[in-house]
Structure formats: structure tokens, C-alpha cells
Amino acid sequence: QSVLTQPPSVSAAPGQKVAISCSGSSSNIGNNYVSWYQQFAGTAPKLLIYDNDKRPSGIPDRFSASKSGTSATLGITGLLTGDESDYYCGTWDSSLSAVVFGGGTRLTVL
Amino acid sequence: EVKLVESGGGLVQPGRSLRLSCMASGFTFGDYVMSWFRQAPGKGLEWVGLIRGKSYAETKEYAASVKGRFTISRDDSKNIAYLQMNSLKTEDTAVYYCARDQESYAIVGVVIADHYMDVWGKGTTVTVSS
Numbered sequence: 001q002s003v004l005t006q007p008p009s010v011s012a013a014p015g016q017k018v019a020i021s022c023s024g025s026s027s028n029i030g031n032n033y034v035s036w037y038q039q040f041a042g043t044a045p046k047l048l049i050y051d052n053d054k055r056p057s058g059i060p061d062r063f064s065a066s067k068s069g070t071s072a073t074l075g076i077t078g079l080l081t082g083d084e085s086d087y088y089c090g091t092w093d094s095s096l097s098a099v100v101f102g103g104g105t106r107l108t109v110l
Numbered sequence: 111e112v113k114l115v116e117s118g119g120g121l122v123q124p125g126r127s128l129r130l131s132c133m134a135s136g137f138t139f140g141d142y143v144m145s146w147f148r149q150a151p152g153k154g155l156e157w158v159g160l161i162r163g164k165s166y167a168e169t170k171e172y173a174a175s176v177k178g179r180f181t182i183s184r185d186d187s188k189n190i191a192y193l194q195m196n197s198l199k200t201e202d203t204a205v206y207y208c209a210r211d212q213e214s215y216a217i218v219g220v221v222i223a224d225h226y227m228d229v230w231g232k233g234t235t236v237t238v239s240s
Contacts, residue, residue: 002154035226037155044207044233045147045155050226088155092223097171099145099157099211099225 003028004089006102013110017077020105022089023070028100030070032092036063039086039104048087049074079109112136112229114208119234122198130193130234132208137229140164140186143211145227146193148204148236156204158182160211161191176202198238205233 005023012018024030036049047056049065052072064075072089089102118130132144146158159172161182170182181194191208209227216222 031220032222033224033226037227039155044230045209045227046230047226047228050212050228051224056228086154090155090226092225094221094223096174098173099160101155101157104154 002103003093003096003100004091004102006087006089006105008103009106009108011108011110012079014079014081016079017075018079018107020074020076020087020089020107022072022074022102024072024091024100025070027095028070028091028093029067029072031094034065034067034072034089034091036065036072036074037088037090039088041086045088076107081109083107084109112210114210114229114231116206116208116231116234119206119236121237121239123240124198124200124238126198127194127196128198128236130195130206130208130236132191132193132231134189134191134210137210139184139189143213144182144184144191145209145211145225146182146191147207147209147227148202149207149233150201150204153204158193158206160213162213195236198236200238203236203238205235207231207233 037045038048039045052067062077086104088104093100113135115133145160162169179197184191210229214224
């Protein structure tokens with residue numbers, strides 16, 4: 001059981017947009033920064049978003065994120081088949097003194 | 111090139127020990143927090159623990175699932191972080207990753223923590239089985 005809650009899967013057609021939610025509590029998302037990771041099958045995770053809504057260099061602006069209260073959302077526009085991957089939200093939990101993740105969301109681009 | 115390379119994984123019997131290494135290159139290793147993560151087959155990411163640098167007395171934090179069994183250390187002269195795993199259980203079977211952790215804190219009335227992992231190794235596989 002993950003501390004953060006994500007939908008197990010989302011899907012959309014190429015060119016469309018999708019939103020992946022991440023829900024937590026005041027001890028994690030509510031008071032700390034959120035990051036997002038992309039993980040293709042059999043490979044290491046890759047940082048997609050940090051500090052709630054910032055993109056590292058090299059990440060296209062099709063990827064965006066926001067945070068409100070105890071929830072965060074990753075948005076992807078102009079979907080490509082190459083975006084099919086698992087996406088994880090992560091943050092620090094001040095009560096647990098631990099980095100915590102959501103269970104991951106598998107994106108299917110139909 | 112900023113890079114992390116894990117090694118030391120393998121097949122080990124329950125109850126035995128294993129030490130993983132994470133060799134860093136391309137950045138000033140001692141300036142950074144290093145975190146370990148794992149991913150069991152078909153499962154999501156799980157944080158294992160972290161070690162801060164000398165500036166923060168190399169303090170460590172661990173996940174409840176490994177506290178007392180796993181120990182993280184570092185050798186800044188060799189640019190290596192270690193994960194010593196003792197009393198291994200079958201449920202410790204996973205791919206283990208190390209990552210550079212951009213830990214920071216801000217105080218805006220309350221303490222706001224920032225942890226994001228901007229560099230990851232490719233991982234090393236640990237299988238605990240008799």
C-alpha cells in the first residue's frame with residue numbers, strides 16, 4: 001500500500017492530453033515539494049518534474065505539473081506513442097521521515 | 111558525464127548478507143545526498159534510505175521495512191556509496207537503484223522539504239532465494 005495514491009492506469013489517443021493525479025496528505029504533498037518520474041519497462045526512472053512544477057533541461061514542455069493542497073497532477077499534451085511508460089509521483093513525508101511514492105500509473109497511448 | 115553505476119547484486123540465500131556499491135562520476139560526490147531505492151518484480155518504486163554528506167555528519171535515514179537490517183555508508187575518497195544488506199528476506203528481492211538526491215529545506219513558517227532524484231543508476235538485481 002503506497003503512501004501516495006495514483007490511478008493504476010490511464011489511456012488516451014495520440015495527440016490528445018492526459019492528466020495523472022497523485023493524492024497524499026498534509027505530512028507529505030501538503031507541505032513538501034513533489035517530483036515526478038518516468039520509467040520505461042526494464043529501465044531506471046528518469047526525473048520528469050521537480051519542485052512541483054519545474055522541468056529539468058531536456059524535458060519537453062508537453063509535460064507539466066501542478067500542486068494544490070494535498071494533491072498533485074502531471075499533465076501530458078500532444079501524446080506520442082513513445083510516452084507509453086509508468087509514471088510515479090514522489091515527495092518527502094515529514095511524519096515518516098521518508099521519501100514516499102505513489103504506486104505508479106501506466107500510460108497507454110492507444 | 112554525470113553517472114552512477116551500481117554493482118554487487120546477485121543470488122543470495124535468506125538470512126545471508128550482501129553489499130551493493132554505487133560508483134559515482136562526473137560530479138563532486140561529497141557534496142550530495144545519496145539515496146537507495148528498490149523495485150520488486152512487477153511492483154512500484156520503494157525508497158530504501160539515504161545518506162547525507164560530511165557537512166551534515168553523514169546522517170542517515172531508512173525506510174521502516176529495512177531499518178535495523180540495512181546500512182548505508184559512503185567513501186567520498188572513492189566516490190562510492192554502499193548498501194550493506196543483512197538478514198536478507200525473500201521479500202528483499204528487487205532491482206536496487208542508487209540516485210543523487212537533491213535534498214533541501216526551506217522554512218516558511220513550517221519546514222518544507224525538497225527531495226528529488228535527478229541522476230539514477232541503471233540498477234543491480236538482488237534475488238533472495240534458497
